[in-house]
Amino acid sequence: MKGVWTTDHVREAENRLLARVPDGSLMRKAAFGLATVALRMLDPGVVGRRVTLLVGAGNNGGDALWAGAFLRRRGVAVTAVLLAPDRAHPEGLAALRKAGGRVTTEGHDAVRRADLVIDGIVGLSARGPLRPAAAELVELITAPVLAVDLPSGVEPDTGVVNGPAVTATATVTFGCHKPLHVLGEGAKRSGEVHLVDIGLGPELGEPDITVLEPADVGRLWPVPGPSDDKYTQGVTGVAAGSATYPGAAVLAAGAATLATSGMVRYTGPAADPIRARWPEVVATGSIGDTGRVQAWVIGPGMGTGPGGRDVLTQVLEAGVAVCADADAITLLANHKDLWDLREPGTPMVITPHDREFARLAGEVGDDRVAAALRAARRHDVVVLLKGHSTVVAAPDGRVLVNPARSSWAATAGSGDVLSGLIGSLLAAGLDPWLAAGCAAAAHELAGELAADGAPIPAGSLLSEVPNAIRVLRAAAASVSP
Ligand SMILES: NC(=O)C1=CN([C@@H]2O[C@H](COP(=O)(O)OP(=O)(O)OC[C@H]3O[C@@H](n4cnc5c(N)ncnc54)[C@H](OP(=O)(O)O)[C@@H]3O)[C@@H](O)[C@H]2O)[C@@H](O)CC1
Numbered sequence: 001m002k003g004v005w006t007t008d009h010v011r012e013a014e015n016r017l018l019a020r021v022p023d024g025s026l027m028r029k030a031a032f033g034l035a036t037v038a039l040r041m042l043d044p045g046v047v048g049r050r051v052t053l054l055v056g057a058g059n060n061g062g063d064a065l066w067a068g069a070f071l072r073r074r075g076v077a078v079t080a081v082l083l084a085p086d087r088a089h090p091e092g093l094a095a096l097r098k099a100g101g102r103v104t105t106e107g108h109d110a111v112r113r114a115d116l117v118i119d120g121i122v123g124l125s126a127r128g129p130l131r132p133a134a135a136e137l138v139e140l141i142t143a144p145v146l147a148v149d150l151p152s153g154v155e156p157d158t159g160v161v162n163g164p165a166v167t168a169t170a171t172v173t174f175g176c177h178k179p180l181h182v183l184g185e186g187a188k189r190s191g192e193v194h195l196v197d198i199g200l201g202p203e204l205g206e207p208d209i210t211v212l213e214p215a216d217v218g219r220l221w222p223v224p225g226p227s228d229d230k231y232t233q234g235v236t237g238v239a240a241g242s243a244t245y246p247g248a249a250v251l252a253a254g255a256a257t258l259a260t261s262g263m264v265r266y267t268g269p270a271a272d273p274i275r276a277r278w279p280e281v282v283a284t285g286s287i288g289d290t291g292r293v294q295a296w297v298i299g300p301g302m303g304t305g306p307g308g309r310d311v312l313t314q315v316l317e318a319g320v321a322v323c324a325d326a327d328a329i330t331l332l333a334n335h336k337d338l339w340d341l342r343e344p345g346t347p348m349v350i351t352p353h354d355r356e357f358a359r360l361a362g363e364v365g366d367d368r369v370a371a372a373l374r375a376a377r378r379h380d381v382v383v384l385l386k387g388h389s390t391v392v393a394a395p396d397g398r399v400l401v402n403p404a405r406s407s408w409a410a411t412a413g414s415g416d417v418l419s420g421l422i423g424s425l426l427a428a429g430l431d432p433w434l435a436a437g438c439a440a441a442a443h444e445l446a447g448e449l450a451a452d453g454a455p456i457p458a459g460s461l462l463s464e465v466p467n468a469i470r471v472l473r474a475a476a477a478s479v480s481p
């Protein structure tokens, strides 16, 4: 698992570390790591290549200046463009000058002619988008960009971009990952993120955000053992679909069928198409006839009328784990009394997109992590907030982010597949926060595998679920044979 820490916590940890290490040593360590990645990006042949440093008013610029000094010693032609000449980091500036670097306040030519631009405009103290002078220079960049700690102009704790900002080819960050590296636009703008160890580890407490690695998901994914049968992996119930939207039920039930070797039961008006596509699903017309299940998936294509409300009532009263999606979320938003039907402590995951979230817990806003946590605490449920980066928040404060590598999964019916995956992991007994996180990871990977460079329907994503699980399990096997 990869940890991510907010800027407040990074700063606290840095202050503790700074108190017991020699002055300037952290910055030099950081800058050396930065220079190492820059050299790799310049390869082959670094002597005489042109690196332009964009240097802001603080320590982020200091990192860039020190890295420039290291690069200069390797024969790189380094020019520092000072955006705040009176406040440029004095020791870094002296080191660069001593190593023979050029320093200027007029950066247009240096930016245009660069083989690599290092963005040291602003780091952890960043607030808001790039200011005009920096934005004008960044507009001119055609070379690859290496960002120091973060691409300037991106909000460090939310990944939001509200104006001009750097788009990096790669980012070198120090001590730990920060929220923007895994969230939304920030994750896209960071490029490949390299982590440089500056000794911060022992000072960092519990991470604010967790990112599951493929190997974690593969290790957690339930597979049958020698003593398992169709019941021991859990029975998933699917209450979904309608005469208008039978496909949603077929997709959700299909996902539950493919995700684990547990049994799947279905109730609702789409029994015929489900039987035709998934003969292994036991399909019945009503909840009362369904038999015992360990977890319900409810909502996809179900409708928000009285019929849907009745089914949701019965599901919530059943006292088992629930994954509520789509119309079930709208019903919960429209009929607050439904929440009271839940037995306290029963695992529950809700999977809203932004509009569904707004009905339930107000506008999402810029801080998606804070929004998901707010809803999780308010309703005592695990909230999986859909988006380019999926955020999963638990009422106890745990937050997990699944940073998307692509957008292939953004297609009609894709959410139905996700809810089926979550339901089957809940039925298998996984912690609901992990169930949602593992499902999000497998879902995204299945989309990527299915797309292979071209748009896909949700049915193709669904067909790749077994391959995605294989890839994830192989990742787990490769780290712990
Ligand atoms: N601490 C450590 O141990 C280590 C720290 N390290 C490094 O330090 C970095 C943090 O440095 P930092 O705190 O000095 O501030 P930094 O991010 O450079 O900002 C400077 C000033 O910029 C301004 N500004 C704000 N927003 C802006 C915008 N949108 N566009 C333009 N300017 C903007 C604002 O000043 P203002 O102009 O508002 O007065 C702000 O005060 C961290 O990211 C890492 O790289 C590493 O060396 C490892 C060891």
Ligand SMILES: [K+]
Binding pocket: 060, 119, 120, 121, 122, 123, 147, 148, 149, 150, 151, 152
């Ligand atoms: K930066």
